[in-house]
Amino acid sequence: MSDDVRIEIEAVPRAGLSTDRLRQAVAGHRQVLAELGVGDAEGLIVPHAAALGHDPGPAAPFRATVFDPIGNRAVELRGTLDRPEEAEVRPSAFRPQPSAGELTAAAAVLRADPAFPPGDDVVVYRPMPPLADLENPDGTTVRRPTLGVYTPSDPTGVRHRIVAVDLTHRAVDWTPAGIDLRMHHDCEHTVPEGVDALADRGGPDQVHVKVLRGDTVLWDLLVVRPRASAPQNPGVGGGVELRNVRYRGRLALRQAHVPVLNVEYEQGTTFRDDASFETRFSAAGSDPVGWGWRLCTSPPRTILERTDSDSGNFQGVAFHHDGEELRIVSELAAGWYRYASDWRLGDDGSIRPRFGFAATANPMTCKVHRHHAYWRFDFDIGGAADDVVEQIDAGPISPDPVPVIRETSRRRADGRYWQVRDKSSGHGYRIHPGPYDGTADAYGVSDLWFLRHHPAELDDGNPGPRDRAAVNRWLNGESIDGTNVVVWYAGHYYHDQAHPQPHQGELIGPELTPF
Template sequence: MTVQVIIEAVGRAELTAERVREVAGAHPAVLAHLEGADPGRLIVGPAVALGHAPDEGAPFRAGVFDPVSNRGVELRGTLDRPEEAQVLPSAHRPNPRHEELRAAAAILRADERFPAGDDVLVYQPMPPLADLDNPDGTTTRRPTLGVYDPSGATRHRVVAVDVGAGVVDWSPAGVSVAMHHPGDCESHLPVPVESLRDRGGPDQVRLRVLDGTTELWNMIVVRPRASTPTNPGDGSGVELREVRHRGRLVLRQAHVPILNVQYEEDGVTYRDWQYEETRFSATGTEPVGWGWRLCSEPPRTILERPDNDAGNFQGVAFHHDGHELRIVSELAAGWYRYASEWRLTDDGTIKPRFGFAGVRNPRTCMRHRHHVYWRFDFDVEGSANDVIEQFDDTGSTVPQAVPIVREVARKRRHPALFWQVTDKTSGRGWRIHPGEHDNTTDPYGVADLWFLRHHPAELHDGNTGPDNRAMLNRFVNGESVSATNVVVWYAGHFRHDQNDPEPHQGHVVGPDLVPVT
């Protein structure tokens, strides 16, 4: 019998960006901290409800940022009474989005130092901001832009633009301004910021996979542009919620809230964002509108298309090959390109996958390491009754089960073979088997797994420091993880070396979550 894939648009419990702006503009504490900022210029986003089963009174957190003063606050309240939200200062500085980048690009192209030529591209580089420290203690917000001049003496430059003042800094401090590597890495041209666009469509859908009358999978799928956490946070790629297999709840939430890069040669680090959808190839139908496509053939991201970084689609694509459903999107963060993917087999195995690639630039010619951190909010059988075990190598065919009863961080090293989360009563659950390319952490990556008790607000590590390191150890405080709601963070590590004899482009990492029945 043919497997049927069905998607339907669904709403979610949240405050819209417009409502957040309205609340912030009328809140005395917000206006006092931001010194009377114009509500119309504030950078805000929707505030998604926190918790397992949010209702109209669920808690929320929302970032409010004034780009003129370069200051922000965080609202903490409930959806039914947002005007009573607590207001706290926030060090989070949101990355520039499309409108701000296009405004900066217009200023850059009007600068007399901008190179001539129709083939000059303006793209978003790394880091996304190069803010200026002023003598009086204030800072000026300055988005960065990359200038690619294929016929110039220097093919790539990174500049900073003060959008408010209309000024371009061609030598911003702390940024690799002129990148003099003898050649570019990657074959794909960067996408000009002027071409970036969002065609709308739903933020999330209900996905159902049916084999005849049997429902194999049922879940909510959130597209990257609406994924949590945001403000603070940088999105999380394709996000899954309320994941059920054959009617049984497996995961309340599954996503990638943290994605880091560290360069070996000069120690530069980046925290990459995962909300920016970019184009890839997907052929099929759009039953709920733009941004969601049911494919008649396998979709192809930059990992499967070594010749170009173009495509006919932007959003989330679905394809079932007869035994496995693939959910995939392509993400952009500066010159990096990522494939955010989930593979769901009919028998219940969940395969989170993350792939790494890039567009033309000299920076990624330098050896660097990517660190991707999945967050799995398990709720097996739908009750707060989960237990965690580590299975160790004993030298025989039967591994030894070792209970984990307190919050802890672990590395993937002998004797550990795999880990398991099961419902204490039924014994059913899922095993976490490391992927063959997931590697073991280095000091910057911190650890490979964290086993934590669930707390609604622990979606983001809160690191706003210069090294972007994953600060998940701050959540480890000795709480019990026995017969309760548990969260597992799982890290994959990939070393990107242009000179490595193995293909560096298209590398994919990720574990297998295998059902225990």
């Protein structure tokens, strides 16, 4: 870290209803208990309910999904923070991803099963898909987290098996329907960490960060760690999330995260990936506010930099300033996938969102596939109102920016970039596509969307088909000329392990530059 740059980190609470407060409201909400068919709130999975909107007050709206793991059913609550007992209740098809505790419990059931293979080299890991629920004849379903069993010395050569575990009945299904279960090959050489090695040691969910050079505050922002990032319940997180991002005192971004992350294989398999499950990486330094937040003395190293290990000494969010920019980084796990969630905040006001892709030993990723990461940038240049999006198609003669006045989507093209500008001050940010960000295919849908801000439009709900991003559902022709503007930006990463592209191993993401 540069001698004349200081990083100040302070833990701050998130706005919303705590788990205990929402559970209290659920316990007194007869419709919730009736819809789930339970007698009390004990045993229900009740989340922290984040407040929606800008600068939420005591009566801010919230949405939260309450889940019964025994009945494998959920309801969504829509209400206000001051009266959660009066929240509207709706049925929900959302099923939360298995938690670390749930996976550890499932692993104990699996290891006790008579068919569990012998040997000290057996690893029980988190595979894809995360759930293999079973439908009963009466239409009810049984929740069954999946586990991968990696047996490198199996005498039959079967290295990977994917099983489903019914925790309620403590039963293992070694051949869950619809999953390719017996695999004889590895697509990567890095042995995955076992599920019992991924314990969360606690620590704050959110911190206030300042970057100071001398007496000048360059950056002032909130950082939310992946495990608490929006959107969740419903939703599967957004990686490292930034909020209320100010450069030299001027507001630039109200919120920035990756709410949609998916992958499609050429043979047709698709996944919607979890962007909230933190895994370990290497980071040396101190923890000024407790576990999960590390101020580094050298650059942190995710699996992209290590390449030989799925372990590490840290789990959470790491900060490092190299003299020119602040790096904010975490590593995520979605099954065998490993993702680097990375932000670079330059001393010159530039913002470089980055996302990286890797994997541990698995039977899938050597098949040709494409990852798609969708950033959501809630631009509030100097404030929430009076912003405009403009498109520039650069050429031999510098053209005038063309305002985009209605909600729409766009594809990237050579020389094309966009800017979000505050009409009053003239200040703004230009959005230049990154060199490895690709262009959308049919599955990727598009490259950018320009939308009017609505507090609940944090997540597309994964309505399908095939886990495809559904940001288009919000395009309804609203004006975005002089309003509160949200930009969705998609990066598309092509991975062919047999024929590597020059960009493989690189991080994708746009360049946001101030003007």
